[in-house]
Amino acid sequence: MNTGAAEEVAQEVYRIELPLPWELETVNVYAIRLEDGYALLDTGVGTQECFEALGASLEGLGIAWSDIRLVLITHTHPDHSGLAARVLDATGAKLWMHAAEREQLRIYADAGRHEQWQAGALELAGVPEPLRQRMRKVFEGMRVSFARLEPERELRGGETIPARMGQLETVWTPGHSPGHVCLYQRESGVLFSGDQVLERITPNVSWQPDHDALGSYLGSLRMLEGLEVRRVLPSHGPPFAGHRERVGETLRHHEERCRQIRGHIAQAEMTAHEVAAKLWTRKMGALNHYFAAMESLAHLDHMERRGQVRSRQDGGALVWAPAA
Numbered sequence: 197m198n199t200g201a202a203e204e205v206a207q208e209v210y211r212i213e214l215p216l217p218w219e220l221e222t223v224n225v226y227a228i229r230l231e232d233g234y235a236l237l238d239t240g241v242g243t244q245e246c247f248e249a250l251g252a253s254l255e256g257l258g259i260a261w262s263d264i265r266l267v268l269i270t271h272t273h274p275d276h277s278g279l280a281a282r283v284l285d286a287t288g289a290k291l292w293m294h295a296a297e298r299e300q301l302r303i304y305a306d307a308g309r310h311e312q313w314q315a316g317a318l319e320l321a322g323v324p325e326p327l328r329q330r331m332r333k334v335f336e337g338m339r340v341s342f343a344r345l346e347p348e349r350e351l352r353g354g355e356t357i358p359a360r361m362g363q364l365e366t367v368w369t370p371g372h373s374p375g376h377v378c379l380y381q382r383e384s385g386v387l388f389s390g391d392q393v394l395e396r397i398t399p400n401v402s403w404q405p406d407h408d409a410l411g412s413y414l415g416s417l418r419m420l421e422g423l424e425v426r427r428v429l430p431s432h433g434p435p436f437a438g439h440r441e442r443v444g445e446t447l448r449h450h451e452e453r454c455r456q457i458r459g460h461i462a463q464a465e466m467t468a469h470e471v472a473a474k475l476w477t478r479k480m481g482a483l484n485h486y487f488a489a490m491e492s493l494a495h496l497d498h499m500e501r502r503g504q505v506r507s508r509q510d511g512g513a514l515v516w517a518p519a520a
């Protein structure tokens with residue numbers, strides 16, 4: 197499928213695959229027919245190329261910008277919400293997003309606050325200073341994607357949207373991001389899974405200061421496992437079936453990762469950054485180093501809460517060992 201191309205993936209629901217400037221090549225935006233106009237699920241990344249591709253796809257579908265009445269953001273990662281401000285300008289649509297995403301965006305949009313937040317997290321993970329500097333540069337470049345957004349409605353989960361395909365329900369699935377939401381059409385068993393369930397990759401789960409991010413993510417997976425789903429419409433990649441198998445694989449992936457981490461820190465005490473270097477042995481850029489360190493820290497934090505590992509402070513960093 198060419199990026200910018202659109203295909204009908206459920207009754208009057210169109211998947212628009214948009215280009216990304218990163219390793220992860222494309223993101224899906226869904227145009228969902230409502231009784232009156234359309235809802236857009238996510239917007240794509242904040243590049244001119246992506247904006248033009250979205251405009252061309254909508255035009256190809258015979259949808260005018262002004263036909264879009266609602267923009268719903270699954271979560272505020274730049275590939276999903278980077279174009280939101282521009283799309284809202286073009287459409288005059290209402291914006292819905294989860295309350296926790298709005299709060300997170302407030303931090304991200306504030307350069308000083310975000311840098312401080314990030315510096316603290318990277319110190320805790322034991323990332324060496326030269327690499328931290330490279331990460332800061334990458335995030336400086338990305339900060340334009342984190343413009344503040346003021347939603348007309350802050351979601352909590354359970355809100356409904358009357359679509360032509362049937363009523364859609366928002367489902368709060370925290371973990372990959374604190375206010376990540378999926379959309380579920382119960383009668384047809386269609387789940388718009390955002391980044392929560394993907395067919396070929398597992399989404400990054402980053403450490404959060406105030407809660408067990410991995411525990412939240414795994415809890416969201418188990419909750420989705422209980423839903424009757426015939427077709428998953430993910431944010432990356434084509435539609436797929438077999439959501440329980442994929443949820444099961446993803447749960448086992450994280451169990452296996454916890455097991456590997458315990459094995460590594462049983463050999464020698466390690467920081468989260470050192471654990472990440474054992475788990476990801478390929479050569480990585482600064483951004484992927486960041487994700488790897490934050491994901492390792494999220495796993496260690498999760499295991500510590502379950503009494504499986506313990507940490508001690510060494511300078512600003514946490515050093516990890518198996519629980520006695």
Ligand SMILES: [Zn+2]
Pocket residue numbers: 271273372373391399
């Ligand atoms: Zn994401």
Ligand SMILES: [Zn+2]
Pocket residue numbers: 223273275276391431432
């Ligand atoms: Zn994504």
